[in-house]
Amino acid sequence: MASATTIYITPRQRQRLFARAKKRKTSFSEELRSAVELYLDLPPEVDQAAFSALVRRANESMKRSVARLDEAVARLQSATANLETCERKLHELEQRHLRRAEERDDHRSAP
Numbered sequence: 001m002a003s004a005t006t007i008y009i010t011p012r013q014r015q016r017l018f019a020r021a022k023k024r025k026t027s028f029s030e031e032l033r034s035a036v037e038l039y040l041d042l043p044p045e046v047d048q049a050a051f052s053a054l055v056r057r058a059n060e061s062m063k064r065s066v067a068r069l070d071e072a073v074a075r076l077q078s079a080t081a082n083l084e085t086c087e088r089k090l091h092e093l094e095q096r097h098l099r100r101a102e103e104r105d106d107h108r109s110a111p
Contacts, residue, residue, distance in 0.1 A: 002029070002033065007032075017031045017032055017035070
């Protein structure tokens with residue numbers, strides 16, 4: 001069971017925790033406990049500056065990956081639209097061909 005504890009955090013930290021809680025639909029306290037757990041899971045000998053740099057690089061890499069995925073999705077949507085247009089035009093050509101074939105048949109069978 002959680003117990004009440006007073007801690008001092010910067011206004012920016014507070015703002016970020018509240019924003020994170022809102023985005024994740026959790027509470028400020030849950031986000032704070034989660035952050036503490038993450039910190040406590042790290043080995044004590046971890047260099048905080050090196051770890052922070054690693055996290056920043058991982059976030060930058062993730063953002064680049066998301067951007068590339070967004071570009072791929074946009075290309076696929078465009079290709080899908082082009083295929084649908086081609087399919088529609090092909091269907092129109094098939095219908096036109098069938099009508100002409102029927103007209104030829106009608107002319108041949110006419111007395």
